[in-house]
Amino acid sequence: MVGSNQIHLGFIAFTFFLLFWDASPITASKFTNELGHPIEFEFGNGDRGPEHWGDLKKEWSTCKYGKLQSPIDLRDDIALKVKSTFDELSISYKPTKALMKNEGHAISVVWEGDAGGVMINGTEYILHQCHWHAPSEHTMNGIRYDAELHMIHKDKKNRVAVVGFLYKIGKPNPFISEVKKAISSMIKKPKQVPLGVIDPRKMKKAQKVHQDAAKRKMKKKTSKFYRYTGSYTTPPCTEGVTWTINKQVHTVSPSQVELLHKAVYKYAEMNSRPVQPLNYREVKLHGSSFVK
Template identity: 40%
Template sequence: MHGVYSKIPFPPRHRFQSTQRPRKMAMARRGRQNAAASPAPSLALVVASLVTVFVFGFSSAITCTRADHVEGHMSHEMFGYENDATGPAKWGSLHKEWAVCGDGKKQSPIDITTVEPQKVKEPLMQAYKAGATTIQNRGHDYMLKWKDGNSKLTVHGKEYTLKQVHWHEPSEHTINGTRFDAEMHMVHEDPSMARAVVSVLLSTKAGQPNAVLTEMAPHFKNLAGKEKAEEEVKEPVDPSTWVDKTSGYYRYDGSLTTPPCTEGVIWTIMSKIGDASKEQIDLLKTVATTVEPNARPAQKLNDRIVSYFEV
């Protein structure tokens, strides 16, 4: 990540007052239409209909599962961030596959308050290369997705491939209760679909623009307010400079921060805060026609340990 960084004191002690204000989110409400009466169908028609329903349902299930593996997010229409019937507190009861959102013991994000320093220095092992990408408006965020597997991250001796990057506004992870202006998530997967996410917290405090957001800005503008719209990024995108290699980092075992909230995700949160301008943060808000936050509240740490690594 280009720009000036300010290192979080270790253990983290400072406070940062976010300028974010609560915003309302308009949720789509769909009514049901009564089916018109029709003559009894023939046996052949019934059989054909059942086959169609089975095939379509099976195909949809496969598509949903694959989307979950690749992106780790479900349709924005199915959940929200307000304190209402589809908000974070209710995610666990909205769908049976999402139960862990409510009863999981290793959920993300968290508030980082107590850390365990590691005696051995361990630089972040990234081998990123430029690659072809597409960018999509997912209704709740903008997602940059790689078409190839050029970029690798090694954690605990296991290699993960960078699949996609997306942004949350404001940040989901907090430091001593401090919430920052935005957070970038770099989502990686290994062949078994296990995930590792590298997170960079962003602040407008210094007023400096963020190089990544500057690069993505034209695409954000093209896709603003167009849910499910997607476009090709003409030039190869190189993420090799997106993370400050001199930064220490926090690491813990967590989960996806959106439904289905799958656990077993290795989180790495960089301890140096990246820069962003207010205009860039405002551009992240254009993902929906109604301005809305897309940050899940902090979850209980339970018996987990947050490790701190120097480099």
């Protein structure tokens, strides 16, 4: 009888060993990147996707309960049309040294020195970095574009202002072409690459247009931008961010979009948060221009 009990208990112990031995690698690989580093959040419909960000950490609860979340659908039919003055957006960027970094969920350019910034309603915001999302996070009149660039600024009180640009498939983006080699060198690697001196003004310039008529048409297109109050589009989803999105849609080539997908880690290859509820926020469509 004693021998029978020992065999029975031994079988139970062996069964539990098989269960845990089999489950451990699955659990580890599910929430780690290619190098085995922990993944705090991810995109898509997984257990750590956008729908669950607010449940993953207490300090990320704003992702779930916040009422001023980004991105949103920028719609002309509900936007308040206003005639802008120079005070509502003036840009004064300047060239300085920068690094390109693979942050896992996005490829970013980080300026090491004084790269200038923007002035919004009398407040100066200094440019710190920019990064790409593909596809776009904001939609415009219900249309999701192929990529979006975010230029991140902060004022003296650490308040954040983001200037964003949308991109559709077309001619190659000049700046991405310029740094293509640097992006390619960090595919799925936690790496940073010195870029030398980078002029932030390159980020907001469209392709060169040679015909005067086309130039006038482009200037007209760049004369409008959206403005609203939102949040970070990744955890902790902090609110109070001043968003400025250029209404003109620039272009990016299919190979450039593919490169942005390949460079980040697999869990972030489609690194865009879904559109969030507007919640009665005011969206303004300004008539000023980014182009000086």
